[in-house]
Amino acid sequence: MSGPDQPPKASPEETQGSEAPQGPKPPSGGASPAETDGNLPARLGEERLNAPVIRQGMFGVQGTPDTSGYGLLRVHKAPPLHSERPYGSYFDEIADALGGALEAAGLGFPDAIERVVVDRGEITFHVRRERLTEVATKLRDDPALRFELCSGVSGVHYPDEGGRELHAVYHMLSITHNRRVRLEVSVPDADPHVPSLVAVYPTCDWHERETWDFFGIIFDGHPALTRIEMPDDWKGHPQRKDYPLGGIPVEYRGAKIPAPDERRHYS
Amino acid sequence: MGIEEKLPSGVLLTSVEKAAGWARARSVWPATFGLACCAIELFQTGGPKHDLARFGMERASNTPRQADLMIVAGRLSQKMAPVTRQIYDQMADPKWVISMGVCASSGGMFNNYAIVQGVDHIIPVDIYLPGCPPRPEMLLDAILKLHDKIMNMKLGKNRDREITELENARLGLRPLHLAEPAEADL
Amino acid sequence: MTAGQMPHAAAGASDAEAAEGRVYTVSGEDWDEIVAAANEARDFESGERIVINMGPQHPSTHGVLRLVLTLEGETVAEVRPAIGYLHTGIEKNMEYRTWTQGVTFCTRADYLMPIFNETAYCLAVERLLGIEDRIPERAQIIRVLMMELNRISSHLGGIAPMGLELGATTIYTQGARLRERALDLLELITGLRMNHAFIRPGGVAQDLPPGALEAIRVFLDETPELMHQLHTLIDANPIFIGRNKNIAYLDLEGCMALGVTGPMLRATGLPWDLRKSQPYCGYESYDFDVPIRDTCDAYGRYLIRMDEIDESLKIIRQCADRVAARGSVDSDPVMIRDAKIGWPAQLSLGPDGLGPSPQHIAHIMGQSMEALIHHFKLLTEGFRVPAGQAYATIESPRGELAAHVVSDGGTRPYRVHLRDPSFTHLQSVAAMCEGGFVADLIPAIASIDPVMGGVDR
Numbered sequence: 001m002s003g004p005d006q007p008p009k010a011s012p013e014e015t016q017g018s019e020a021p022q023g024p025k026p027p028s029g030g031a032s033p034a035e036t037d038g039n040l041p042a043r044l045g046e047e048r049l050n051a052p053v054i055r056q057g058m059f060g061v062q063g064t065p066d067t068s069g070y071g072l073l074r075v076h077k078a079p080p081l082h083s084e085r086p087y088g089s090y091f092d093e094i095a096d097a098l099g100g101a102l103e104a105a106g107l108g109f110p111d112a113i114e115r116v117v118v119d120r121g122e123i124t125f126h127v128r129r130e131r132l133t134e135v136a137t138k139l140r141d142d143p144a145l146r147f148e149l150c151s152g153v154s155g156v157h158y159p160d161e162g163g164r165e166l167h168a169v170y171h172m173l174s175i176t177h178n179r180r181v182r183l184e185v186s187v188p189d190a191d192p193h194v195p196s197l198v199a200v201y202p203t204c205d206w207h208e209r210e211t212w213d214f215f216g217i218i219f220d221g222h223p224a225l226t227r228i229e230m231p232d233d234w235k236g237h238p239q240r241k242d243y244p245l246g247g248i249p250v251e252y253r254g255a256k257i258p259a260p261d262e263r264r265h266y267s
Numbered sequence: 268m269g270i271e272e273k274l275p276s277g278v279l280l281t282s283v284e285k286a287a288g289w290a291r292a293r294s295v296w297p298a299t300f301g302l303a304c305c306a307i308e309l310f311q312t313g314g315p316k317h318d319l320a321r322f323g324m325e326r327a328s329n330t331p332r333q334a335d336l337m338i339v340a341g342r343l344s345q346k347m348a349p350v351t352r353q354i355y356d357q358m359a360d361p362k363w364v365i366s367m368g369v370c371a372s373s374g375g376m377f378n379n380y381a382i383v384q385g386v387d388h389i390i391p392v393d394i395y396l397p398g399c400p401p402r403p404e405m406l407l408d409a410i411l412k413l414h415d416k417i418m419n420m421k422l423g424k425n426r427d428r429e430i431t432e433l434e435n436a437r438l439g440l441r442p443l444h445l446a447e448p449a450e451a452d453l
Numbered sequence: 454m455t456a457g458q459m460p461h462a463a464a465g466a467s468d469a470e471a472a473e474g475r476v477y478t479v480s481g482e483d484w485d486e487i488v489a490a491a492n493e494a495r496d497f498e499s500g501e502r503i504v505i506n507m508g509p510q511h512p513s514t515h516g517v518l519r520l521v522l523t524l525e526g527e528t529v530a531e532v533r534p535a536i537g538y539l540h541t542g543i544e545k546n547m548e549y550r551t552w553t554q555g556v557t558f559c560t561r562a563d564y565l566m567p568i569f570n571e572t573a574y575c576l577a578v579e580r581l582l583g584i585e586d587r588i589p590e591r592a593q594i595i596r597v598l599m600m601e602l603n604r605i606s607s608h609l610g611g612i613a614p615m616g617l618e619l620g621a622t623t624i625y626t627q628g629a630r631l632r633e634r635a636l637d638l639l640e641l642i643t644g645l646r647m648n649h650a651f652i653r654p655g656g657v658a659q660d661l662p663p664g665a666l667e668a669i670r671v672f673l674d675e676t677p678e679l680m681h682q683l684h685t686l687i688d689a690n691p692i693f694i695g696r697n698k699n700i701a702y703l704d705l706e707g708c709m710a711l712g713v714t715g716p717m718l719r720a721t722g723l724p725w726d727l728r729k730s731q732p733y734c735g736y737e738s739y740d741f742d743v744p745i746r747d748t749c750d751a752y753g754r755y756l757i758r759m760d761e762i763d764e765s766l767k768i769i770r771q772c773a774d775r776v777a778a779r780g781s782v783d784s785d786p787v788m789i790r791d792a793k794i795g796w797p798a799q800l801s802l803g804p805d806g807l808g809p810s811p812q813h814i815a816h817i818m819g820q821s822m823e824a825l826i827h828h829f830k831l832l833t834e835g836f837r838v839p840a841g842q843a844y845a846t847i848e849s850p851r852g853e854l855a856a857h858v859v860s861d862g863g864t865r866p867y868r869v870h871l872r873d874p875s876f877t878h879l880q881s882v883a884a885m886c887e888g889g890f891v892a893d894l895i896p897a898i899a900s901i902d903p904v905m906g907g908v909d910r
Binding site: 054055059075078081121124149150151157178180182202204207210227231246 | 537544545549580581709710711723725857862872876879880910
Binding site: 299300301302303304306307308310311313314315316327329331341342344345346347350354376377379380381382399400402 | 508509510511512516517537538539540541542543545546557558561564565610613614625626629630632633636646647648905906909
């Protein structure tokens with residue numbers, strides 16, 4: 001990372017994060033630069049410059065001829081969200097109760113929960129997969145939590161996140177306290193095992209089968225993890241990003257339109 | 268088969284064709300093959316407002332053995348395709364198929380891994396009915412066109428001749444997107 | 454005992470020719486042994502258990518649902534539902550379309566309640582966009598109106614086939630007759646009888662057409678009488694009661710374990726309705742009740758659905774009154790007035806169908822370059838939704854319907870998952886029906902009211 005006495009790069013390519021034309025002056029005395037300057041826009045922008053590029057240009061135009069003027073735009077990946085206390089609304093109560101319940105069981109809160117994200121009025125606990133069953137049991141049984149209803153589990157596939165490609169997302173509802181919470185477990189493609197929650201929430205039975213069917217996440221301890229939507233002898237897991245949409249070109253009189261995933265797109 | 272197979276082509280056969288066609292068209296029994304959204308419109312067509320009973324079709328035969336008409340109503344998924352073929356095979360001749368809706372006719376808006384792009388990949392279709400979903404009036408129009416087809420269906424030797432003519436005509440067809448015969452690569 | 458040991462047995466089949474399965478020869482004073490042996494050999498060799506396939510093509514399974522039944526006589530020993538015969542890949546298809554186009558896909562998931570699918574998806578997208586509180590009031594009222602109209606047509610679309618499956622065709626025709634009126638109203642407002650794609654992120658597609666309010670009032674005036682006729686036809690019918698009362702029992706504990714919501718949960722006595730507890734689209738301002746029963750059976754669920762139709766009529770009346778009290782649409786938009794998000798064109802009906810109104814065309818072609826650019830960008834690329842994920846839940850006719858939407862900052866959804874109530878509820882078939890009779894399967898499934906489009910998506 002560049003020191004605070006170097007001005008941030010203002011070259012035309014890097015359009016992200018260089019709002020301040022001049023970097024902050026280093027403070028006199030012995031104050032550490034990171035503490036005083038860490039939150040300034042220029043600093044945050046520089047950190048993001050180190051992240052990988054996820055989008056280039058605009059309007060889906062690649063290479064030439066690009067007359068949009070945005071051809072040199074490089075959008076870097078945003079860092080994973082991480083919320084600090086206080087979370088607001090009823091989220092603090094949930095986090096406190098969950099932490100208390102986990103500690104009473106001899107597990108630390110950071111042992112089980114990697115990260116907490118409060119975004120758009122919803123709280124997400126990123127749970128380590130080894131502790132998923134305990135966390136779910138505490139959520140269901142602890143009187144301050146009482147998340148009786150599990151809405152099910154679904155998967156999301158992020159092929160760009162090395163080592164954490166497959167996410168299993170659980171949504172819980174507490175009828176007693178009228179609250180909602182989300183649990184998210186990340187597992188790598190190479191080892192896609194997640195403990196099954198069927199023993200805690202029997203409703204997850206078919207949802208876990210569906211997530212296995214579409215993403216290949218293996219739920220250890222599931223009574224019968226078989227395909228549910230696709231035919232039993234189907235190969236591949238269709239909703240992964242590396243599985244093609246599988247359409248065929250459409251014939252019209254005098255024209256042939258390619259399948260939807262091969263057409264031109266504007267994003 | 269029946270008497271129509273033994274009659275020579277002529278006035279007698281034509282009269283038998285007319286009588287048989289008239290009788291068959293008046294009481295077509297559909298096999299309930301409602302799959303998805305079009306099945307709901309099929310269900311409304313059986314309701315009092317658009318009445319299927321006036322065509323003698325309200326007696327939907329749930330067993331394909333007694334059904335004449337298979338209205339494939341809705342999107343046909345890959346998992347359901349063998350079942351569809353089995354049901355079609357279990358129907359006794361003469362049988363007809365209406366593919367109701369765009370999903371049954373061509374895959375519709377679902378051009379993907381899970382949907383068969385048209386039931387005519389699996390079973391022969393007599394009437395294609397577009398719509399997403401087609402209104403009950405459109406379904407009744409398709410049924411009336413099918414009745415026309417049934418009433419004018421040839422039997423016996425006439426039918427054999429007709430089939431040969433139709434096959435010869437089909438052999439000259441080429442894909443729609445190729446305009447010139449020279450480009451066609453059959 | 455073999456035939457050779459039985460000197461008094463008639464010359465009949467030898468052991469080798471005996472009927473399939475074990476042969477028990479009873480000669481006297483050994484009935485206990487026989488019964489004990491028969492009970493321990495209660496398996497397929499005894500010939501009492503058969504496996505029957507209630508295949509995907511069946512008139513009474515509410516669509517392409519396959520049930521593999523293990524029967525002992527008339528009693529269901531095991532029932533295993535097999536689904537996936539209508540899997541369409543809707544969720545994956547939505548990843549290849551813009552956010553607005555996604556509405557046309559998700560609307561076809563549960564095709565008896567298309568408006569609810571659209572609303573769940575649009576609420577999730579609006580939460581991601583951060584415009585939840587900027588949706589125009591008129592759009593919210595129209596959304597509630599359409600949802601309740603769809604609730605009526607969906608409940609009738611469940612009750613009518615329920616009658617048909619029990620063998621009562623009159624329930625089917627009368628239910629279809631009433632449903633036809635609701636569909637006429639939906640067609641008048643949205644242009645289509647089903648799969649409307651009417652609710653869009655940012656508002657609704659277009660305003661109520663002229664004549665809609667009068668048609669709604671006529672519908673509200675005539676429907677109670679028709680509902681009364683349905684009640685008289687069905688409620689006290691001894692056969693209907695005999696087939697539905699105390700059938701398909703699922704109590705509160707079972708519902709919580711199996712994730713069951715909606716009328717099935719309210720039949721256990723718990724008054725849980727998301728319109729009251731976690732309101733959306735302005736539901737907190739409407740005056741309606743939540744019908745409950747505490748019988749936990751199929752009859753209770755049927756009565757709840759009929760009562761919910763009456764409550765929906767109340768809500769529709771309030772919506773119609775509110776819309777009538779508001780001004781004309783020029784000052785009262787139905788789509789968010791944000792040039793970067795809201796669908797630009799006021800749609801109107803022209804000689805060639807539904808399209809941008811002539812005023813809008815004149816505006817973008819003659820008056821405002823910016824409007825033209827916004828129109829072009831929104832129609833080709835669509836709007837961009839900031840990265841994140843949202844989970845929006847609504848109270849659909851079948852239970853809690855939710856859309857989990859993940860965005861990566863682009864113009865297309867990264868992942869959309871529809872948490873469909875029918876999918877979750879079908880898991881409870883085994884809990885409700887094992888140990889009962891085969892004939893009770895039909896009312897049990899009818900009381901769940903599954904729609905296979907939502908189950909398989």
